Amino acid sequence: MTGPAIQALLSHWRTHPLQLVTLLTGIALATCLWSAVQAINAEARASYARASAQLATGQLDELRNPGGYITLEQYAELRLAGWQVAAVLEGPLRVGNRRVRLMGVDMLAYPALPAITEIEQGTSPPDPSEVLTAPGRLLMSPDLVHLFLSADRFPPVIESTALPPDLVLTDIGVAERLLNRSGQISRLVILPQQPRALPPLASIAPGLQRIAPSAQMDTAQLTDSFHLNLTAFGLLSFAVGLFIVHGTVGLAFAQRRGMIRTLRALGLPLRRLVWLILGELLSIALIGGLLGLALGYILAAALLPDVAATLRGLYGAPIDGQMSLRPQWIAAGLAMTLFGTLAASGHALWRLSRMPILAGPGLQAWGSQNSARLTGVIGLGLIAAGIVLSFSAKGLLAGFGLLAGLLTGAALTLPFLLSTILNLFARQARSPVSQWIWADMRAQLPGLSLALMALLLALATNIGVGTMVSSFRLTFTGWLDQRLTSELYVTAKDDAQAAQITAWLSPQVSAVLPIRSTELAHETGPLFLYGIIDDDTYRQHWPLIAQGPDVWNHVLQRGAVLINEQLARRADLWPGDTMTITPGHTLPIAGVYSDYGNPTGQAIVAMPMLEEITPGTATRRFGIRITPERASDLAQSLRDQFDLPPAAVVHQAAMKAQSLAIFEKTFVVTSALNVLTLGVAGFAILTSLLTLWTQRLPQVAPVWALGLTRAQLARFELVRSVLLAALTACLALPLGLVLAWVLLTVVNVQAFGWRLPMHLFPGDWLVLLLLTLLAAFLAASLPAWRLLRLPPAALLRVFADER
Amino acid sequence: MNAKAFILFLLLPVTSWAQGYAGLGSSAAGFDRPVTGYEFQFPRDHGPHPAYRIEWWYLTANLTGADGLEYGIQWTLFRSALKPFESDGWQSPQIWMGHAALTTPETHHFAERLSRGGIGQAGVTAQPFNAWIDEWKMQGDIADTLSLTANGQTFGYDLTLQAQGPLVFHGDAGYSVKSADGQASYYYSQPFYSVDGTLHLPDREVAVTGQGWLDREWSSQPLAEDQSGWDWFSLSFDSGDKLMAFRLRGARGDFTAATWISADGQTESLPDGTLILTPLETEHVAQRDVPVEWNVQLPDRGIDLDVAALNSEAWMGTRFEYWEGPITFTGSHTGRGYLEMTGY
Amino acid sequence: MLLSIDHVRKSYPGGRPVLNDVSLTLDQGQTLALTGESGSGKSTLLHLTAALDGFDAGEITLDGRPLSPLDDTGRSALRRDCLALIFQQFNLIPSLTVAQNLSIHARLANRSDPGWLTHLTERLGLTDLQDRYPESLSGGQQQRVAIGRAMAMRPKLLLADEPTGNLDETASAVVLDLMLSLVVDTGAALLLVTHSHEIAARLDRHAHLSGGQIV
Numbered sequence A: 001m002t003g004p005a006i007q008a009l010l011s012h013w014r015t016h017p018l019q020l021v022t023l024l025t026g027i028a029l030a031t032c033l034w035s036a037v038q039a040i041n042a043e044a045r046a047s048y049a050r051a052s053a054q055l056a057t058g059q060l061d062e063l064r065n066p067g068g069y070i071t072l073e074q075y076a077e078l079r080l081a082g083w084q085v086a087a088v089l090e091g092p093l094r095v096g097n098r099r100v101r102l103m104g105v106d107m108l109a110y111p112a113l114p115a116i117t118e119i120e121q122g123t124s125p126p127d128p129s130e131v132l133t134a135p136g137r138l139l140m141s142p143d144l145v146h147l148f149l150s151a152d153r154f155p156p157v158i159e160s161t162a163l164p165p166d167l168v169l170t171d172i173g174v175a176e177r178l179l180n181r182s183g184q185i186s187r188l189v190i191l192p193q194q195p196r197a198l199p200p201l202a203s204i205a206p207g208l209q210r211i212a213p214s215a216q217m218d219t220a221q222l223t224d225s226f227h228l229n230l231t232a233f234g235l236l237s238f239a240v241g242l243f244i245v246h247g248t249v250g251l252a253f254a255q256r257r258g259m260i261r262t263l264r265a266l267g268l269p270l271r272r273l274v275w276l277i278l279g280e281l282l283s284i285a286l287i288g289g290l291l292g293l294a295l296g297y298i299l300a301a302a303l304l305p306d307v308a309a310t311l312r313g314l315y316g317a318p319i320d321g322q323m324s325l326r327p328q329w330i331a332a333g334l335a336m337t338l339f340g341t342l343a344a345s346g347h348a349l350w351r352l353s354r355m356p357i358l359a360g361p362g363l364q365a366w367g368s369q370n371s372a373r374l375t376g377v378i379g380l381g382l383i384a385a386g387i388v389l390s391f392s393a394k395g396l397l398a399g400f401g402l403l404a405g406l407l408t409g410a411a412l413t414l415p416f417l418l419s420t421i422l423n424l425f426a427r428q429a430r431s432p433v434s435q436w437i438w439a440d441m442r443a444q445l446p447g448l449s450l451a452l453m454a455l456l457l458a459l460a461t462n463i464g465v466g467t468m469v470s471s472f473r474l475t476f477t478g479w480l481d482q483r484l485t486s487e488l489y490v491t492a493k494d495d496a497q498a499a500q501i502t503a504w505l506s507p508q509v510s511a512v513l514p515i516r517s518t519e520l521a522h523e524t525g526p527l528f529l530y531g532i533i534d535d536d537t538y539r540q541h542w543p544l545i546a547q548g549p550d551v552w553n554h555v556l557q558r559g560a561v562l563i564n565e566q567l568a569r570r571a572d573l574w575p576g577d578t579m580t581i582t583p584g585h586t587l588p589i590a591g592v593y594s595d596y597g598n599p600t601g602q603a604i605v606a607m608p609m610l611e612e613i614t615p616g617t618a619t620r621r622f623g624i625r626i627t628p629e630r631a632s633d634l635a636q637s638l639r640d641q642f643d644l645p646p647a648a649v650v651h652q653a654a655m656k657a658q659s660l661a662i663f664e665k666t667f668v669v670t671s672a673l674n675v676l677t678l679g680v681a682g683f684a685i686l687t688s689l690l691t692l693w694t695q696r697l698p699q700v701a702p703v704w705a706l707g708l709t710r711a712q713l714a715r716f717e718l719v720r721s722v723l724l725a726a727l728t729a730c731l732a733l734p735l736g737l738v739l740a741w742v743l744l745t746v747v748n749v750q751a752f753g754w755r756l757p758m759h760l761f762p763g764d765w766l767v768l769l770l771l772t773l774l775a776a777f778l779a780a781s782l783p784a785w786r787l788l789r790l791p792p793a794a795l796l797r798v799f800a801d802e803r
Numbered sequence B: 001m002n003a004k005a006f007i008l009f010l011l012l013p014v015t016s017w018a019q020g021y022a023g024l025g026s027s028a029a030g031f032d033r034p035v036t037g038y039e040f041q042f043p044r045d046h047g048p049h050p051a052y053r054i055e056w057w058y059l060t061a062n063l064t065g066a067d068g069l070e071y072g073i074q075w076t077l078f079r080s081a082l083k084p085f086e087s088d089g090w091q092s093p094q095i096w097m098g099h100a101a102l103t104t105p106e107t108h109h110f111a112e113r114l115s116r117g118g119i120g121q122a123g124v125t126a127q128p129f130n131a132w133i134d135e136w137k138m139q140g141d142i143a144d145t146l147s148l149t150a151n152g153q154t155f156g157y158d159l160t161l162q163a164q165g166p167l168v169f170h171g172d173a174g175y176s177v178k179s180a181d182g183q184a185s186y187y188y189s190q191p192f193y194s195v196d197g198t199l200h201l202p203d204r205e206v207a208v209t210g211q212g213w214l215d216r217e218w219s220s221q222p223l224a225e226d227q228s229g230w231d232w233f234s235l236s237f238d239s240g241d242k243l244m245a246f247r248l249r250g251a252r253g254d255f256t257a258a259t260w261i262s263a264d265g266q267t268e269s270l271p272d273g274t275l276i277l278t279p280l281e282t283e284h285v286a287q288r289d290v291p292v293e294w295n296v297q298l299p300d301r302g303i304d305l306d307v308a309a310l311n312s313e314a315w316m317g318t319r320f321e322y323w324e325g326p327i328t329f330t331g332s333h334t335g336r337g338y339l340e341m342t343g344y
Numbered sequence C: 001m002l003l004s005i006d007h008v009r010k011s012y013p014g015g016r017p018v019l020n021d022v023s024l025t026l027d028q029g030q031t032l033a034l035t036g037e038s039g040s041g042k043s044t045l046l047h048l049t050a051a052l053d054g055f056d057a058g059e060i061t062l063d064g065r066p067l068s069p070l071d072d073t074g075r076s077a078l079r080r081d082c083l084a085l086i087f088q089q090f091n092l093i094p095s096l097t098v099a100q101n102l103s104i105h106a107r108l109a110n111r112s113d114p115g116w117l118t119h120l121t122e123r124l125g126l127t128d129l130q131d132r133y134p135e136s137l138s139g140g141q142q143q144r145v146a147i148g149r150a151m152a153m154r155p156k157l158l159l160a161d162e163p164t165g166n167l168d169e170t171a172s173a174v175v176l177d178l179m180l181s182l183v184v185d186t187g188a189a190l191l192l193v194t195h196s197h198e199i200a201a202r203l204d205r206h207a208h209l210s211g212g213q214i215v
């Protein structure tokens, strides 16, 4: 009994191949975008986990000095008291124009690392004395090696595949020399085995803070918001893809209603039938899902390098652009697909199971005006829920909750809004034909509403995300202009050369601005403290977003501090408050400045204050103020005079270009997903119109009989589609702007720590509107063309078939 | 002689770079070599000699508890130079390693520490005498009173040592030959310590008294290439006399040496071949057969001893593994002492 | 007795009773014509007999099995194995070929008989149309396929609801002749709803439905 039933059910797809393709495409698209994002996230998380394992971080308790670094004396004191701790000194290292993280560990005490084991078992392991004594050795992944081989101030290099990207591992003795932080320790790892009779930490090292692994600020936490961002995008695309699935399955079921009645009349039990259809759906979902996974994998592999670049640039996250295929990912992706497909077809399946064998008086495929009103009310409820959630919850989830509520709520109110608008138009209409068009559009609305909802979501997202990205770009470029004011930036080999360069430059240029910074462990996370000298460059250009009175004099003469926006928002510190930089230094906050492009806290004090807080900080970098015309010549003579490599003297323009390039990378994924979502929505409209087409003839035939030509009807068909899309686009605009506002003021602040001013880009909207109309036009042209080519007999038959 | 320390340092980098030291046994480039006729100067020579590749401060003690049980402890600080000098900071080429053990008739506890010089975490100063790594310490005056402390995860000890006799020099006035080829080290001892203090066992504290033996030795290349392991005895006779005796097992034949130390500190070096060592009984310890009962003979002096371990499980499962534990002996004489065996 | 309809009542929600105490019996191999005015409830009675719909009172017993206690699975089994239906609107499966449509009921009932099917196909004049799809057939051809689908499973009872209602006179005659001769050949019982007294006269018995009752 099952065999012929399956044959009959499946025969539908043979006669409706386009429908099958649509369904598979819908499923594949939903799966593709979603699983691509998942693959990227999984890859990133795996990289973090691998890095943690490779560096033995995040497993053991640590000691840190909240005020700065730990001294060698403090380390020895702990050791002499019996505490088994291993010292780590880490910091950024500039090689050419690349920044890598240098991690110096006490190779004798630090837990065994995979990289060491790997080298140990290699063909030519180094002599321990080479590693432990000067000049030492640098361990790094193969792709970094060329950087270090071409630079000359570094110890010999050892390749290891067991190290995270952009990280250089070495003995702590080498690290303190390369970082010029002699006698300093960033943190102490508390080893698992401790002797008996240990004195309490508080009595040995009262200034140090013991931090459990869970409280250590790791990459995974740092990048959480970024990944959540991606996930939200993936989910949105998934939802849009499911709109297609819903529409197509609904259509396929409607078209098979007759067949299903016949099969039941021939004695196929309902329960068997439902199981068979469920099996059919799951098989299709499986095929579509596998297709989507394959596409998703390709997409992820294509996007990953950019994501990796972003994560590295923004968070210093240890991730490279390599994709690997994970079985869990396949399983999770397929599960999501099956679940999504079932959810999207559940309604149709349910209705099928309740359908009487005997055809009753006409059941409409989709709801009426009443149900539009009902979904409208539900939509308003969802919007309200989103708003309530955003007030009651905290953090990024609240932001996304608000977004989800707004988007789905708005989508649900769309049919009601549209039908109300069409009603208004219909009332204005005078001629019978225009009256018919408006009425007909309203009648079509239920069938199109899902596709229009998908369009609304995609358009709003596009406007919202586009506004955010463009606002960011505008702000960022302006900020770069303020921030990168020096015409040249120079990096010296060492302190001595730095002094020589300063002396040589001083008579020739308007100002030499030393860039001196130190990394401190602060309770809010790592804090970079910068020292500045008094110069108009700062007073005039520094991008302050909040300031107390007489801000610069306070900073330069009265020991106040400026902090960046990230830190201000994270710790809720604003001008007038005070901030404890180190236990001995609690400084008044004079102002807050915007600082895009890094997630860490930053603070600025006057140079003497920096010297007081962390004596002996190196100054190897300078900004040089000079008339722009002379910049190139000076750069060349600097290189010649001090034998500096080209990368050591950088022009402002090059610096800006580089910063902008990093910025563009940051949003490349967002934009790509954005475009894809819009594409999926366009496809959804096409499928909906094609769906409606099959139900269209009975509605068109009477009008044709009343004397409208097929050409006119075809034109109306196009107008109808374009008009509905235009109306939807108009409604999407305010929604998109609200979305942008939420992204800028809630999500961005949570994810990146900065709040951006919102700029409007009507030109972009116009382009988007035109694109939408074009898509609607294209989507409607196939049905219109069919109508044009329809033999009159087909229209006549409508009357004959009508029951 | 604790020649094992040499191998220890050959293998020290096993933790990090297994074969890194493989070739070093045969060359001592840049390092000083022991020569005959060296004049020891104290307290200076109690301190470190960075120009020599290896050096140790090696203390063992046989103890009797207030509970009547026999105990043994070991406290060792090794110095291994990657380069023949000392410098400040992390890049000091001097590597320090501590071993501590506490042996009871039933249990054997041990611990290990590692550090480098130059950062204050480990080192030795001669005046005042202080040898330390982390919280482990041997300090005071080698010729008079020393305090000794060490801890592992579950055990520890705090002891006071009192010198009851003079320093003793092995070989030719402290120039101790280690092979037929002439490899040698500087080697002197203080075998006359009386000891008292407290042992910290996982389940109890025990007050103890007993006798201790300190070895001081430094060299740059004390082993011949064919030598694979050794058996080393320090024996304290109930009469007050002492005997240091060792055998280096080599492919080209064994090399033995011994020092007879009479109760008043007079010494006599006994040349290769005088000492006869015969393993009597082996025990399966740490997946290998280790001789834990021996016959020790010095026929010239009418000495014929049957030596047995207090606890045959006295295995040091440190980076370089070896057997080291307290022993007692009977036969022509009675007494107790320490036995060390490597290469099994 | 193959079919017995016993004091059956049926009314649709919100309407007057359509069937009001209808009783009828049909023996194996017997043919019966059911006539009545439009809206008198002929189709309704046929649907009740085919276990496609439930009734309010009375009992219908088919091949010894009373219908009212049966659930969907039981009713389906009865339809599948015992009876066949021919509708005015043919109700073929549009995405299956003529040959597949012909065999589907027999295959659902697990009662395929290739020899009989070939014979049927020839007799119904469908041999050349086997690979075509229903939409490309004329009404008479489609109804012949429906008859073939019904007879292929050798039903004990054939229910036909104005099978010629959508056909012109010549096609009607052909279809009706074929159906009746096949019914006779297979020994099936037939309950035929028709408007035509001519047709009714060709069957063994005749029942007229009026005012919700057989008269």
Ligand SMILES: Nc1ncnc2c1ncn2[C@@H]1O[C@H](COP(=O)(O)OP(=O)(O)OP(=O)(O)O)[C@@H](O)[C@H]1O
Binding pocket: A360, A361, C012, C013, C015, C018, C036, C037, C038, C039, C040, C041, C042, C043, C044, C045
């Ligand atoms: N699903 C239904 N719901 C409500 N009323 C129905 C339904 N089906 C039929 N009826 C009503 O029941 C009555 C009998 O209908 P039925 O189709 O049985 O008549 P009929 O005798 O077959 O008519 P015709 O000769 O026109 O086919 C009619 O009044 C009809 O309106």
Ligand SMILES: [Mg+2]
Binding pocket: C042, C043, C044, C161
């Ligand atoms: Mg009827």
